[in-house]
Amino acid sequence: MSAPQGPHRAAVLGSPIAHSLSPQLHLAAYAALGLPGWRYDRFEVDEAALPGFVEKLDAAEWAGLSLTMPLKRAVIPLLDEVSETARSVEAVNTLVLAADGRRLGDNTDIPGMVAALRERGVAAPATAAVLGAGATASSAVAALARVCAPGAEVTAYVRSDARAAEMRGWGERLGLAVRTAPWAEAVRGLRAELVVATTPAGTTDALAREVPRAPGVLFDVLYDPWPTALAASWSAAGGAVVSGLDLLVHQAVLQVEAFTGRAPAPLAAMRAAGEAALSDA
Numbered sequence: 001m002s003a004p005q006g007p008h009r010a011a012v013l014g015s016p017i018a019h020s021l022s023p024q025l026h027l028a029a030y031a032a033l034g035l036p037g038w039r040y041d042r043f044e045v046d047e048a049a050l051p052g053f054v055e056k057l058d059a060a061e062w063a064g065l066s067l068t069m070p071l072k073r074a075v076i077p078l079l080d081e082v083s084e085t086a087r088s089v090e091a092v093n094t095l096v097l098a099a100d101g102r103r104l105g106d107n108t109d110i111p112g113m114v115a116a117l118r119e120r121g122v123a124a125p126a127t128a129a130v131l132g133a134g135a136t137a138s139s140a141v142a143a144l145a146r147v148c149a150p151g152a153e154v155t156a157y158v159r160s161d162a163r164a165a166e167m168r169g170w171g172e173r174l175g176l177a178v179r180t181a182p183w184a185e186a187v188r189g190l191r192a193e194l195v196v197a198t199t200p201a202g203t204t205d206a207l208a209r210e211v212p213r214a215p216g217v218l219f220d221v222l223y224d225p226w227p228t229a230l231a232a233s234w235s236a237a238g239g240a241v242v243s244g245l246d247l248l249v250h251q252a253v254l255q256v257e258a259f260t261g262r263a264p265a266p267l268a269a270m271r272a273a274g275e276a277a278l279s280d281a
Contacts, residue, residue: 007063008035011065011066015071018042032266064095064255067092076092083107089110089141108254109136110142111254112250112253116246117219126152126153129154129189131197136198154171156179190212194217208228208229211237219241222243224278231243245275
């Protein structure tokens with residue numbers, strides 16, 4: 001078989017990266033779109049190695065890159081253009097290589113979060129809580145700025161004064177009033193209409209015993225292991241749960257469309273591939 005003409009390669013970079021489901025999602029999309037010559041790989045790349053990797057990309061072969069931690073901010077100085085969405089949180093998770101070789105940066109996490117919430121019927125919550133204050137939390141604030149009701153009460157539960165200041169700063173930058181409270185009070189946040197958990201695995205396990213009797217919606221950005229203790233307790237109490245796989249699929253849909261120029265990307269096929277990969281793990 002002759003080599004595909006034009007760009008036909010993409011990959012996800014990060015460190016660690018072995019756990020990433022992105023290859024399964026993207027390859028499922030290429031198959032459904034009738035693009036058998038397309039490749040999507042996984043590379044262990046840290047901040048020090050990123051400039052060298054990006055410099056070697058050939059626009060005749062490469063369509064783009066998906067970027068995960070710790071590269072979402074490290075990639076910005078290497079780009080020729082950054083979208084307003086990505087600039088709003090100073091995080092790029094998608095690099096598109098233009099035909100002329102220019103490197104274009106975007107953030108599909110934010111619209112991916114919005115799409116995942118809307119798919120589950122979340123619309124205009126008046127109260128929201130963000131658990132955590134890392135890079136994903138800043139994207140969560142940006143997503144909440146798009147979905148919350150005007151004047152919504154948004155509280156971020158954090159572990160330090162420095163993190164609290166960062167979250168309030170993100171809120172001001174994104175046009176959303178964000179209150180902060182110490183992590184020790186996070187149980188109060190569980191009473192919000194929408195709770196977004198952005199912390200690493202195990203961090204919210206203690207909160208699983210504190211789920212209210214009539215919970216609202218939980219958006220837990222983790223997908224492996226799944227369900228988290230908090231998500232399991234939330235579902236058992238009758239609350240709706242949006243998973244990290246929902247986010248991963250929706251943001252990957254936008255990446256596939258950006259890399260291939262084909263839309264709409266096959267959401268159902270990509271979700272099925274992710275679910276199959278998790279069940280086999």
